[in-house]
Structures are given as structure tokens and as C-alpha cells.
Amino acid sequence: xxxxxxxxxxxxxxxxENVYNHRGQLLMKSxxxxxxxxxxxxxxxxxxxxxxxxEVVEAE
Numbered sequence: 001x002x003x004x005x006x007x008x009x010x011x012x013x014x015x016x017e018n019v020y021n022h023r024g025q026l027l028m029k030s031x032x033x034x035x036x037x038x039x040x041x042x043x044x045x046x047x048x049x050x051x052x053x054x055e056v057v058e059a060e
Contacts, residue, residue: 001051010034016053021045
């Protein structure tokens with residue numbers, strides 16, 4: 001798990017933690033794949049960083 005600054009470069013990445021707004025309301029669950037519209041929603045809720053799941057690379 002790695003905290004990353006919210007940007008369009010995270011499209012297709014998976015959240016490793018739930019994301020809550022400033023009122024404590026759940027915005028997105030852990031495991032959600034980020035899309036352009038989901039990133040926009042997080043930005044509208046003033047979310048600046050998210051935790052991203054580590055990518056597993058399979059050895060050949």
C-alpha cells in the first residue's frame with residue numbers, strides 16, 4: 001500500500017483503503033478501480049491523497 005497524490009495518472013489503479021469525506025461518509029470502498037469520473041468525484045470532495053494497492057508482478 002502506498003499513499004499517492006490524487007491525479008489522472010492513477011486511472012486503473014485500485015484503492016487499498018476506504019475513502020471518506022470530511023464528514024466521515026464513505027465515498028469509495030477499498031478495491032475500487034479508479035476512473036476519470038471517480039477521480040473527479042474525489043477531487044470535488046477535497047481528497048488530496050489516496051492509498052493505492054501494490055501491484056503484484058508475477059515472475060516468469
